[in-house]
Amino acid sequence: MGGKRRKNDDDSDVEESETAFSKRKKTVATEEKKDQLRPSMIKNKEKRSEVHAKLKHQKKLDKRAKAKARDAAVKKALELGEELPEKKVPRTIENTREFDETVCKPDDEELFAGNDADEFSSILNQQQTPKILITTCRFNSSRGPAFISELLSVIPNAHYYRRGTYDLKKIVEYAKNKDFTSIIVVHTNRREPDALLIIGVPNGPTAHFKLSKLVLRKDIKNHGTPTSHKPELVLNNFTTRLGSRIGRLIQSIFPQDPEFKGRRVVTFHNQRDFIFFRHHRYIFEKKEVKKAESKGKKDKDGKSDNVPEQKVIARLQECGPRFTLKLISLQNGTFDTKGGEYEWVHKAEMDTSRRRFFL
Amino acid sequence: MPRTTTLECSGCPPLRALTFDSLGLIKVVEARDKQWAIPQVVERWGEPESSKCVMAVSMIDRNSQPLLAVARKNNEIEVLSPVNGDIQTTISDASGLDDRSEENNIVGLHLFGKQNSELDSRYCTLLTCTTKGNASIRSIELADPSTRSSCIDSPKTWNVCSSGNILCCKVDRDENFALFGGKGVEINIWDINNLTKIWNSKPPPKNNLGIFTPTWFTSAAFLTKDDHRKFVAGTNSHQVRLYDISAQRRPVLSFDFRETPIKALAEDIDGHSVYVGNGSGDMASFDIRTGKMLGGFSGKCSGSIKSIVRHPELPIVASCGLDCYLRLWDTKTRQLLSAVFLKQHIMHVLFDSKFDLKGVDSSLPSKEKTQTEMIPSEEVEELPLKRKKSSRNKEHTEDGSERKKKSKHSKERKKSEGKDEGEKIGSRDERRKSKLKKKKSSSISELLFG
Numbered sequence: 001m002g003g004k005r006r007k008n009d010d011d012s013d014v015e016e017s018e019t020a021f022s023k024r025k026k027t028v029a030t031e032e033k034k035d036q037l038r039p040s041m042i043k044n045k046e047k048r049s050e051v052h053a054k055l056k057h058q059k060k061l062d063k064r065a066k067a068k069a070r071d072a073a074v075k076k077a078l079e080l081g082e083e084l085p086e087k088k089v090p091r092t093i094e095n096t097r098e099f100d101e102t103v104c105k106p107d108d109e110e111l112f113a114g115n116d117a118d119e120f121s122s123i124l125n126q127q128q129t130p131k132i133l134i135t136t137c138r139f140n141s142s143r144g145p146a147f148i149s150e151l152l153s154v155i156p157n158a159h160y161y162r163r164g165t166y167d168l169k170k171i172v173e174y175a176k177n178k179d180f181t182s183i184i185v186v187h188t189n190r191r192e193p194d195a196l197l198i199i200g201v202p203n204g205p206t207a208h209f210k211l212s213k214l215v216l217r218k219d220i221k222n223h224g225t226p227t228s229h230k231p232e233l234v235l236n237n238f239t240t241r242l243g244s245r246i247g248r249l250i251q252s253i254f255p256q257d258p259e260f261k262g263r264r265v266v267t268f269h270n271q272r273d274f275i276f277f278r279h280h281r282y283i284f285e286k287k288e289v290k291k292a293e294s295k296g297k298k299d300k301d302g303k304s305d306n307v308p309e310q311k312v313i314a315r316l317q318e319c320g321p322r323f324t325l326k327l328i329s330l331q332n333g334t335f336d337t338k339g340g341e342y343e344w345v346h347k348a349e350m351d352t353s354r355r356r357f358f359l
Numbered sequence: 360m361p362r363t364t365t366l367e368c369s370g371c372p373p374l375r376a377l378t379f380d381s382l383g384l385i386k387v388v389e390a391r392d393k394q395w396a397i398p399q400v401v402e403r404w405g406e407p408e409s410s411k412c413v414m415a416v417s418m419i420d421r422n423s424q425p426l427l428a429v430a431r432k433n434n435e436i437e438v439l440s441p442v443n444g445d446i447q448t449t450i451s452d453a454s455g456l457d458d459r460s461e462e463n464n465i466v467g468l469h470l471f472g473k474q475n476s477e478l479d480s481r482y483c484t485l486l487t488c489t490t491k492g493n494a495s496i497r498s499i500e501l502a503d504p505s506t507r508s509s510c511i512d513s514p515k516t517w518n519v520c521s522s523g524n525i526l527c528c529k530v531d532r533d534e535n536f537a538l539f540g541g542k543g544v545e546i547n548i549w550d551i552n553n554l555t556k557i558w559n560s561k562p563p564p565k566n567n568l569g570i571f572t573p574t575w576f577t578s579a580a581f582l583t584k585d586d587h588r589k590f591v592a593g594t595n596s597h598q599v600r601l602y603d604i605s606a607q608r609r610p611v612l613s614f615d616f617r618e619t620p621i622k623a624l625a626e627d628i629d630g631h632s633v634y635v636g637n638g639s640g641d642m643a644s645f646d647i648r649t650g651k652m653l654g655g656f657s658g659k660c661s662g663s664i665k666s667i668v669r670h671p672e673l674p675i676v677a678s679c680g681l682d683c684y685l686r687l688w689d690t691k692t693r694q695l696l697s698a699v700f701l702k703q704h705i706m707h708v709l710f711d712s713k714f715d716l717k718g719v720d721s722s723l724p725s726k727e728k729t730q731t732e733m734i735p736s737e738e739v740e741e742l743p744l745k746r747k748k749s750s751r752n753k754e755h756t757e758d759g760s761e762r763k764k765k766s767k768h769s770k771e772r773k774k775s776e777g778k779d780e781g782e783k784i785g786s787r788d789e790r791r792k793s794k795l796k797k798k799k800s801s802s803i804s805e806l807l808f809g
Contacts, residue, residue: 101700102683110407110702113382117409241683241702332663332681339575339595339620341638341663343681343704350659 094272098356102240111244118245119204120252123181130255132158133180135171142191146216150321151184154266154279156230156255158184172334175201182253186211196325198249199335205343206335207249209275209325216321224281224319229262230255231279237270242344243359246275246327266320273327273357279320286310327359370395371687371696372673375714377418377441378685380703383411383431385444388685388699389714398687398697404444407703411435415468415528416707419483420671425713426483430465438470438483438501441711447501450485463489467528467539486551488528488539492520496551517554520544527579531587538590540576546592548604561608563600572596578623582647583630591633591647593621599635601647614650617641625667625676627690634676636664642678644693656688658695665705671712679705 039052070085077084089095104111115121122128132155134148140163152158159180161171168185175183180201187195196209217223233254238247250268258264263283269276289311330344350356371390376398378386384405390398405411412432418441419426427441436450467488483501488494497514519525523543530537536557540546548558565571575595582589588604597620600610619638626633627644632653636642642656642664662682669676674690681704687696 108702110382110384113407113409114703117382117407339638341622341681342619342640342661343663344661345639347640347659347661349657350661 093355094357096355098353100240100357102242104239104241104244111241115244115248118248119200119202120248123252124248124256126256128181130157130181130253131179132253133171133175133178133183134158134160135163135183135185137185137187138163138165140186140188143214143216144186144188144191144193147193147214147321148186150217151186153226153228154231154320155184155253156228168335172199172201184253195328197335198253200249200252201334203333204252205245205249205333206331206340207246208328208331210328212324212326214321214323217319220318220322222317224317226264226279226281226319227262229259229264230257231262231264231266232258232260234265234267234269236268238359240357240359242327242330243270245330245343246359264319270359273359275325275327275359277321277323277325278318279322280316280318283315283317284312285315287313369694369696370397371675372396373714374398374670374673374675374687375711376668376677376685376687377427377709377711378679378701378705379413379416379429379707379709380701380705381412382407382409382703383413384703385413385429385439386701387444388701390697398685398699400699400701402444404439413706414464415466416709417468417470417485418709418711419470419472420710420712421472422713425711426470427709428468428470428483428485430468430487432464434463434465436465436468436485436487438499441709448499450499463491463493465489466525466541467494469528469530469534469537471530471534473534486528486530486537488519488525490524490526490541492518492523492525492539492541492544494519494528494537494539494549515554517549519547519549523574526575526577527592529579529581529590531581532584533587536587538579538581540579540592542575542595543573544576545574546576546579546590546602548587558604559608560602560610563609563613575620577620580624580626580633582626582633584628591624591626593624593635595620597621597637599624599633599645601650612647612650614645616643616645616652619663622680623664623667623678625669627669628671634667634669634678636667636678636680638663640664640680640682642667642688644690654693656693656695658686658688658698660684660686662704666707668708668710670710677708677710679708681705 037051039048039055042048042051073085076082123130134151134155136144136148148160152160163171166174172183182201182204183197183199185197185199186193187197189195193211193214196211197206198209199206217225231254233251235247235250238244247268254266263281265280265282267276267278267280269278287310289309327344328346329342331340331342333340344358346358350358370392372395373393374390376388378388380386384403384407386400387402387404388398389401390396410431410433413429414432415430417428425441426447427439429437429439431437434451438447438449439445440447465487467486469486471484471486482498484496484498486494486496493516495514495516519539520541520543524541525539525544526541528537528539530551535551537549537551538546539549540560545562546560547556549555550557562571562574572594576592577595579590579592581587582591582601590602592600592602592610594600597615597617598613599616599621601612603611616635617637617639619641621635622638623636624633631646631648632644633647634642634644640660640662642660644653644656645651646653656676656678660678660680660682662680662684664678664680666680667676667678669690675696676688676690677685678688679685679701683701683703683705685699685701685705685708687698688694689696
């Protein structure tokens with residue numbers, strides 16, 4: 001590119017000024033680079049590859065030296081008991097996310113007022129216990145029923161109703177009359193669950209999720225079988241307005257008074273707009289720490305202090321299904337595809353940047 | 360650095376818009392710069408409360424004593440001043456109609472501007488219409504807000520429909536005729552002066568499969584200022600229809616727009632283009648004479664559009680809805696000028712066209728204005744963010760202009776080498792002048808000189 005530009009310089013003045021402008025903007029590092037002969041400027045292939053290999057090798061050495069220096073600094077700091085040098089945080093897509101003004105702020109009274117007024121507040125304030133109706137699409141077989149039986153074990157107070165040939169709107173009516181608080185519809189395509197519809201019942205919103213990467217319990221190695229205790233719920237990273245709304249929708253499915261005795265955790269972890277579902281049982285174990293050290297002590301003191309140092313560690317055992325959700329649309333009111341008003345719909349034109357997230 | 364695409368919003372000419380949201384808050388959005396500015400929330404009226412969700416609004420937009428009426432979910436109507444948000448009077452419906460329930464909310468509201476001016480300025484006349492079809496016209500005295508004022512004369516009430524739900528209610532510009540339509544209600548036009556139904560639309564015939572789509576009007580708008588005979592209506596079955604009273608009872612023209620119900624309609628001042636917004640956040644403008652789409656308004660609008668308003672003078676159209684944004688668009692280029700995040704579902708938006716910059720400029724340095732700005736806590740947070748954005752934009756523009764300047768420098772240097780001294784100086788002067796001007800004008804001057 002640079003070579004070409006240089007050629008063009010003589011032709012047009014505008015470009016010259018432009019390059020001058022860009023040159024000024026560039027940092028010192030690039031100026032140094034300019035002095036060197038860049039391999040792409042060499043036309044002879046043999047020579048070019050030679051220079052390129054050399055450069056690459058040099059880069060590798062530099063990198064190694066840098067790492068070495070860093071390690072040495074850490075070691076030195078450890079020895080002297082100083083503070084460790086700051087670890088550089090790698091730049092990821094998440095932490096270079098596009099600025100989003102809809103991210104909830106902790107001291108936003110309008111947000112709290114909005115939350116108090118929304119459809120889930122009666123459940124989340126424990127005035128109402130959640131009661132869930134689970135149903136399927138019209139045709140349901142193979143992994144669908146298996147998934148539903150596992151969902152039933154995950155969500156307390158969930159009831160499975162066969163879909164039959166009822167319209168979803170009729171089912172919503174039925175659920176309203178029977179005091180259900182939400183409906184979950186598992187949609188199956190080609191004997192594989194591929195979509196999840198969560199409907200808040202009296203007048204709550206309807207969220208349509210794409211369901212993927214479903215792993216059932218029996219396919220998880222060393223899985224546990226969940227007890228019937230009410231689980232604890234972990235919702236991670238639901239930061240924006242839309243995210244908090246989805247978070248509250250999910251929260252309203254589960255009872256708000258977990259039984260800690262059961263040590264069950266259900267996690268909904270949002271990362272880059274994908275919501276990962278995991279279901280675990282945890283256990284706190286007391287373990288002796290650093291046997292090698294204690295052995296050394298034994299050698300020195302001769303079994304004088306028999307009390308081993310103990311440390312509490314948490315261990316996890318996965319139980320229940322594992323799946324990933326992605327929000328497709330959030331509709332105001334109960335299920336109504338023809339006349340419904342959407343609060344949020346995913347559109348193709350939104351995906352112009354990898355660093356834009358909506359949840 | 361990561362490559363990020365920022366939405367390029369050029370900003371708006373000075374304007375003032377009022378937004379009404381689902382928590383009953385009224386927010387004033389103003390763009391104050393003389394040139395192109397980023398609009399900001401400058402004031403917030405009311406306290407967040409879900410029962411005060413705004414159902415319908417109406418404003419008399421005039422220089423002296425403008426008025427704003429807001430109908431809320433708890434069936435209260437407030438009359439306020441759109442300048443400073445002072446509540447002039449509140450009417451609860453005990454004084455109005457008797458059979459009001461949760462289901463029977465006010466959906467249509469109109470403040471009469473014409474009749475009001477004839478009467479004493481202390482009175483205003485209101486047309487209200489509820490979901491069940493109870494319409495009423497009443498005059499209210501604008502007393503002080505502490506006392507609940509009652510109507511001076513008994514309200515004229517009538518029933519628009521026997522069954523179904525009214526969803527849209529509009530009054531034409533001359534304020535002689537009112538239009539009602541809704542779910543299961545064909546569009547009626549009433550003569551307000553003597554309360555007679557003058558026209559009733561007829562549903563389109565069954566289609567070739569013999570399927571009849573049920574009547575469900577969601578929005579309507581009179582097409583031109585001086586003509587009450589032509590109006591546009593949007594239906595739940597995503598159809599936009601043009602009716603002409605003088606021609607026939609069935610729609611003169613109808614066309615489909617996307618797949619979700621039409622939720623908002625607005626007419627342009629030119630009288631032949633309409634803006635259509637639907638339930639999944641798509642917005643487009645149509646030429647109603649031909650039914651052809653002029654173009655869509657695209658800009659990451661993801662929530663249902665609740666209201667579209669055309670600015671009476673400037674070429675700007677505003678849309679708002681469930682995505683919590685107020686969006687301002689250019690009517691010609693259909694580009695997004697600016698989007699303001701307003702935190703709640705916004706039910707309505709209105710333009711205050713009598714907003715002039717001079718008044719604001721003179722009042723800005725004064726302490727009163729700044730104090731009122733600082734009171735709501737959000738403003739303090741929001742302002743720096745907005746400012747940042749605007750400053751970033753400014754940098755961008757500066758960059759661009761600088762680059763342009765430089766390129767011009769070199770160009771002119773080359774050109775002026777051959778020429779004599781005097782002209783050089785002249786050209787430089789011209790350049791200095793053109794710096795201040797916009798890109799276009801500068802390039803024109805360059806053409807003239809070079």
